Amino acid sequence: MLNDDLDIESPLEDLDTILVDETALKSRLHELGRQISADYKGQEIAVIAIINGAVIFVADLIRQINLPLQLDCVRVSSYHDEAKPVRTPEIIDRIRLDLQDVHVLLIDDILDTGNTLSKIVEVIRKMGPASLKTCVLLDKQTPRKVDFEADYVGFVVPDEFVVGYGLDFAERYRQLPCIGVLKPELQNPPEWG
Ligand code: IMP
Ligand code: MG
Secondary structure (H helix, E strand, O other): OOOOOOOOOOHHHHEEEEEEOHHHHHHHHHHHHHHHHHHOOOOOEEEEEEEOOOHHHHHHHHOOOOOOEEEEEEEEEEEEOOOOOOEEEEEEEOOOOOOOOOEEEEEEEEEOOOHHHHHHHHHHHOOOOOEEEEEEEEEEOOOOOOOOOOOEEEEEEOOOOEEEOOEOEOOEOOOOOOEEEEOHHHOOOOOOO
Protein backbone atom coordinates (compact mmCIF):
# COMPACT_ATOMS: atom_id res chain seq x y z
CA MET A 1 0.00 0.00 0.00
CA LEU A 2 1.14 3.54 -0.70
CA ASN A 3 1.83 5.73 2.27
CA ASP A 4 -0.97 8.33 2.43
CA ASP A 5 1.62 11.02 3.15
CA LEU A 6 3.35 10.48 -0.20
CA ASP A 7 2.47 13.25 -2.62
CA ILE A 8 2.29 11.36 -5.91
CA GLU A 9 0.37 13.01 -8.72
CA SER A 10 -1.99 10.66 -10.48
CA PRO A 11 -0.83 9.84 -14.02
CA LEU A 12 -4.52 9.93 -14.97
CA GLU A 13 -4.34 13.70 -14.65
CA ASP A 14 -1.93 13.80 -17.62
CA LEU A 15 -4.77 12.78 -19.93
CA ASP A 16 -6.55 15.34 -22.02
CA THR A 17 -9.47 13.07 -22.92
CA ILE A 18 -10.51 9.51 -22.18
CA LEU A 19 -11.38 7.59 -25.34
CA VAL A 20 -12.14 4.15 -23.86
CA ASP A 21 -13.08 3.75 -20.21
CA GLU A 22 -12.78 0.70 -17.96
CA THR A 23 -16.37 -0.39 -18.43
CA ALA A 24 -16.13 -0.31 -22.22
CA LEU A 25 -12.82 -2.23 -22.09
CA LYS A 26 -14.27 -4.91 -19.87
CA SER A 27 -17.33 -5.53 -21.99
CA ARG A 28 -15.45 -5.47 -25.32
CA LEU A 29 -12.88 -7.94 -23.99
CA HIS A 30 -15.66 -10.24 -22.93
CA GLU A 31 -17.17 -10.07 -26.45
CA LEU A 32 -13.80 -10.63 -28.13
CA GLY A 33 -13.10 -13.62 -25.89
CA ARG A 34 -16.45 -15.17 -26.78
CA GLN A 35 -15.91 -14.56 -30.49
CA ILE A 36 -12.41 -16.07 -30.48
CA SER A 37 -13.58 -19.05 -28.41
CA ALA A 38 -16.40 -19.69 -30.90
CA ASP A 39 -14.22 -19.23 -34.00
CA TYR A 40 -11.60 -21.73 -32.79
CA LYS A 41 -14.03 -24.14 -31.07
CA GLY A 42 -12.49 -27.61 -30.65
CA GLN A 43 -8.95 -26.40 -31.40
CA GLU A 44 -5.94 -25.39 -29.38
CA ILE A 45 -4.38 -22.01 -30.14
CA ALA A 46 -1.04 -20.32 -29.49
CA VAL A 47 -1.33 -16.68 -28.49
CA ILE A 48 1.73 -14.60 -29.38
CA ALA A 49 1.82 -11.25 -27.60
CA ILE A 50 3.89 -8.39 -28.94
CA ILE A 51 5.42 -6.86 -25.83
CA ASN A 52 5.54 -4.55 -24.01
CA GLY A 53 2.41 -2.89 -25.40
CA ALA A 54 0.10 -5.93 -25.57
CA VAL A 55 0.93 -7.19 -22.10
CA ILE A 56 -2.15 -5.91 -20.27
CA PHE A 57 -4.60 -6.53 -23.11
CA VAL A 58 -3.38 -10.11 -23.56
CA ALA A 59 -3.40 -10.85 -19.82
CA ASP A 60 -7.06 -9.83 -19.63
CA LEU A 61 -8.16 -11.24 -23.00
CA ILE A 62 -6.81 -14.78 -22.55
CA ARG A 63 -8.82 -15.07 -19.34
CA GLN A 64 -11.94 -14.54 -21.48
CA ILE A 65 -10.94 -17.30 -23.94
CA ASN A 66 -12.39 -20.70 -23.28
CA LEU A 67 -9.95 -22.85 -25.27
CA PRO A 68 -6.75 -24.79 -24.59
CA LEU A 69 -4.07 -22.20 -25.19
CA GLN A 70 -0.30 -21.70 -25.23
CA LEU A 71 1.24 -18.28 -24.67
CA ASP A 72 4.50 -16.79 -25.86
CA CYS A 73 5.80 -13.27 -26.41
CA VAL A 74 7.85 -11.51 -29.04
CA ARG A 75 9.61 -8.29 -28.14
CA VAL A 76 9.78 -5.75 -30.91
CA SER A 77 11.35 -2.35 -30.93
CA SER A 78 10.52 0.34 -33.44
CA TYR A 79 13.02 3.09 -34.03
CA HIS A 80 14.03 5.76 -36.47
CA ASP A 81 16.88 4.44 -38.54
CA GLU A 82 19.19 7.35 -39.26
CA ALA A 83 19.84 6.11 -42.77
CA LYS A 84 16.17 5.66 -43.67
CA PRO A 85 13.47 8.04 -42.52
CA VAL A 86 11.08 5.19 -41.61
CA ARG A 87 10.37 3.34 -38.42
CA THR A 88 11.80 -0.14 -38.74
CA PRO A 89 10.42 -2.75 -36.35
CA GLU A 90 13.14 -5.06 -35.09
CA ILE A 91 12.69 -8.33 -33.17
CA ILE A 92 14.81 -8.13 -30.05
CA ASP A 93 13.47 -11.23 -28.31
CA ARG A 94 12.21 -14.04 -30.51
CA ILE A 95 9.34 -16.53 -30.22
CA ARG A 96 10.40 -19.71 -28.40
CA LEU A 97 7.30 -21.86 -29.07
CA ASP A 98 7.31 -24.30 -31.96
CA LEU A 99 4.49 -22.95 -34.14
CA GLN A 100 4.62 -25.66 -36.82
CA ASP A 101 0.99 -26.82 -37.53
CA VAL A 102 -0.33 -24.66 -34.69
CA HIS A 103 -3.26 -22.22 -34.87
CA VAL A 104 -1.61 -18.88 -34.06
CA LEU A 105 -3.30 -15.72 -32.83
CA LEU A 106 -0.87 -12.79 -32.92
CA ILE A 107 -1.84 -9.90 -30.64
CA ASP A 108 -0.68 -6.29 -30.49
CA ASP A 109 -1.88 -3.21 -28.64
CA ILE A 110 -2.43 -0.91 -31.61
CA LEU A 111 -2.36 -1.06 -35.38
CA ASP A 112 -0.96 2.19 -36.72
CA THR A 113 1.20 2.15 -39.87
CA GLY A 114 0.96 -1.65 -40.02
CA ASN A 115 4.76 -2.03 -40.09
CA THR A 116 5.02 -4.03 -36.85
CA LEU A 117 2.27 -6.57 -37.45
CA SER A 118 3.11 -7.14 -41.10
CA LYS A 119 6.72 -7.82 -40.17
CA ILE A 120 5.85 -10.31 -37.39
CA VAL A 121 3.23 -12.00 -39.58
CA GLU A 122 5.97 -12.61 -42.14
CA VAL A 123 8.22 -14.14 -39.47
CA ILE A 124 5.45 -16.42 -38.13
CA ARG A 125 4.40 -17.57 -41.62
CA LYS A 126 7.91 -18.97 -42.07
CA MET A 127 7.37 -21.05 -38.91
CA GLY A 128 4.69 -23.12 -40.68
CA PRO A 129 1.57 -22.50 -38.55
CA ALA A 130 -1.70 -24.32 -39.35
CA SER A 131 -3.36 -20.87 -39.44
CA LEU A 132 -2.51 -17.31 -38.49
CA LYS A 133 -4.85 -14.51 -37.41
CA THR A 134 -4.17 -11.14 -35.81
CA CYS A 135 -5.92 -9.25 -33.04
CA VAL A 136 -5.41 -5.65 -31.92
CA LEU A 137 -6.96 -3.74 -29.08
CA LEU A 138 -6.96 -0.52 -31.11
CA ASP A 139 -7.12 0.24 -34.80
CA LYS A 140 -5.87 3.77 -35.38
CA GLN A 141 -7.45 5.61 -38.28
CA THR A 142 -4.21 6.50 -40.06
CA PRO A 143 -3.24 5.99 -43.66
CA ARG A 144 -1.39 2.67 -43.44
CA LYS A 145 2.17 2.52 -44.73
CA VAL A 146 1.57 -1.11 -45.60
CA ASP A 147 -1.68 -2.74 -46.63
CA PHE A 148 -2.68 -4.55 -43.43
CA GLU A 149 -5.91 -5.12 -41.51
CA ALA A 150 -6.35 -7.15 -38.30
CA ASP A 151 -8.83 -10.04 -38.03
CA TYR A 152 -10.07 -8.96 -34.59
CA VAL A 153 -10.27 -5.31 -33.47
CA GLY A 154 -11.25 -4.06 -30.04
CA PHE A 155 -11.88 -0.40 -30.84
CA VAL A 156 -11.29 1.98 -33.71
CA VAL A 157 -9.59 5.18 -32.49
CA PRO A 158 -8.83 8.50 -34.19
CA ASP A 159 -5.34 9.45 -35.34
CA GLU A 160 -4.11 10.70 -31.98
CA PHE A 161 -1.33 9.58 -29.64
CA VAL A 162 -3.01 7.38 -27.05
CA VAL A 163 -1.77 5.88 -23.80
CA GLY A 164 -3.03 3.58 -21.07
CA TYR A 165 -4.02 -0.07 -20.68
CA GLY A 166 -0.58 -1.17 -21.92
CA LEU A 167 0.10 1.68 -24.35
CA ASP A 168 2.98 3.90 -23.37
CA PHE A 169 4.67 7.20 -23.89
CA ALA A 170 8.38 6.59 -23.18
CA GLU A 171 7.39 3.48 -21.15
CA ARG A 172 5.03 5.51 -18.93
CA TYR A 173 1.24 5.35 -18.51
CA ARG A 174 0.95 1.62 -19.28
CA GLN A 175 -0.78 1.07 -15.93
CA LEU A 176 -3.72 3.39 -16.59
CA PRO A 177 -7.00 1.44 -16.43
CA CYS A 178 -8.43 3.34 -19.42
CA ILE A 179 -7.19 4.61 -22.80
CA GLY A 180 -6.83 8.32 -23.43
CA VAL A 181 -5.04 11.08 -25.25
CA LEU A 182 -2.10 12.74 -23.50
CA LYS A 183 -2.29 16.47 -22.91
CA PRO A 184 -0.65 18.21 -25.90
CA GLU A 185 2.02 19.86 -23.74
CA LEU A 186 3.18 16.38 -22.62
CA GLN A 187 3.49 15.04 -26.17
CA ASN A 188 7.04 15.23 -27.48
CA PRO A 189 8.23 13.10 -30.38
CA PRO A 190 8.04 9.65 -28.77
CA GLU A 191 10.42 6.72 -29.03
CA TRP A 192 7.73 4.13 -29.76
CA GLY A 193 8.51 0.53 -29.23
P1 IMP B 1 2.83 0.35 -36.38
O1 IMP B 1 4.02 -0.52 -36.58
O2 IMP B 1 3.01 1.74 -36.93
O3 IMP B 1 1.51 -0.28 -36.81
O4 IMP B 1 2.73 0.67 -34.84
C1 IMP B 1 2.54 -0.27 -33.91
C2 IMP B 1 3.34 0.06 -32.67
O5 IMP B 1 3.59 1.47 -32.49
C3 IMP B 1 2.50 -0.38 -31.49
O6 IMP B 1 2.87 -1.68 -31.11
C4 IMP B 1 2.81 0.66 -30.45
O7 IMP B 1 3.87 0.20 -29.63
C5 IMP B 1 3.28 1.90 -31.19
N1 IMP B 1 2.21 2.94 -31.28
C6 IMP B 1 1.58 3.37 -32.39
N2 IMP B 1 0.68 4.32 -32.11
C7 IMP B 1 0.74 4.51 -30.76
C8 IMP B 1 0.03 5.36 -29.84
O8 IMP B 1 -0.86 6.15 -30.19
N3 IMP B 1 0.38 5.25 -28.53
C9 IMP B 1 1.33 4.38 -28.09
N4 IMP B 1 2.00 3.56 -28.91
C10 IMP B 1 1.71 3.63 -30.23
MG1 MG C 1 4.95 1.04 -27.54
